[in-house]
Amino acid sequence: MDVTPQRRLRGWSFAIVAAASAVAAASVSSPVNSVTPSGCTSIQDQPPIYSGIQYGAAIQGLLDNFLTNGGTAGCVDCHTHPASSASGHLDLTDGVSWAHLINVRSYDDLSLIYVVPNHPEQSLLFQKINCDTPGVGARMPYMFSPGTLGPDQQALIYDWIAEGAPVGITDGVFRNGFDIRGFNQ
Ligand code: HEC
Numbered sequence: 001m002d003v004t005p006q007r008r009l010r011g012w013s014f015a016i017v018a019a020a021s022a023v024a025a026a027s028v029s030s031p032v033n034s035v036t037p038s039g040c041t042s043i044q045d046q047p048p049i050y051s052g053i054q055y056g057a058a059i060q061g062l063l064d065n066f067l068t069n070g071g072t073a074g075c076v077d078c079h080t081h082p083a084s085s086a087s088g089h090l091d092l093t094d095g096v097s098w099a100h101l102i103n104v105r106s107y108d109d110l111s112l113i114y115v116v117p118n119h120p121e122q123s124l125l126f127q128k129i130n131c132d133t134p135g136v137g138a139r140m141p142y143m144f145s146p147g148t149l150g151p152d153q154q155a156l157i158y159d160w161i162a163e164g165a166p167v168g169i170t171d172g173v174f175r176n177g178f179d180i181r182g183f184n185q
Helices: 005-026 055-064 097-101 124-130 151-162
Strands: 038-040 131-133
Touching: 055 097, 055 151, 124 131, 124 151
Parallel strands: none
Antiparallel strands: 038 131
């Protein structure tokens, strides 16, 4: 095959463009959904909780048992310890869940992050419990067993992430004005 210098040059310029766009892609800090979430529940009517959400009591409490009728069913039933044997390779058990969520990339889609502090709308954890079609995989609890989370429970996770997803107690959040709460508004 006759490879002219001009062709070589063109090949190089393609390589440089490709390298430049790879650098640009790597420098993007916000996750980009390969799938736009859809079928999301509106939580607009839920009274916002601006402060004081305790990770252990409220968020881990919900991961441990999300039923409000006296029964017991938790995310931890499937998202067990250790992560290697947990559904979705995600261990949500008490004591380790926070570290497995905050700024951690999804096992199933490396472009997605479970919890982006202050950005519930970018957080896969929120999408998974708020939308029938999240950024990747199915809505949680898996197979809606025994049902989707209530709007108040979804809002709790939203508000906790909006407050910065602290592991302790928070002092406040300024959400009015930038909050759209959900993807369908
Ligand atoms: C009946 C089992 C089951 C229950 C209960 C369950 N999950 Fe899942 N979860 C799965 C399976 C299976 C997957 C992987 C497939 C998928 O993402 O659809 C998964 C995936 C996930 C992922 C994405 C993992 C990744 O790396 O992409 C998140 C986040 C998640 N679940 C959160 C939750 C939360 C929060 C709850 C509780 C409200 C919950 N799950 C309850 C089985 C379950």
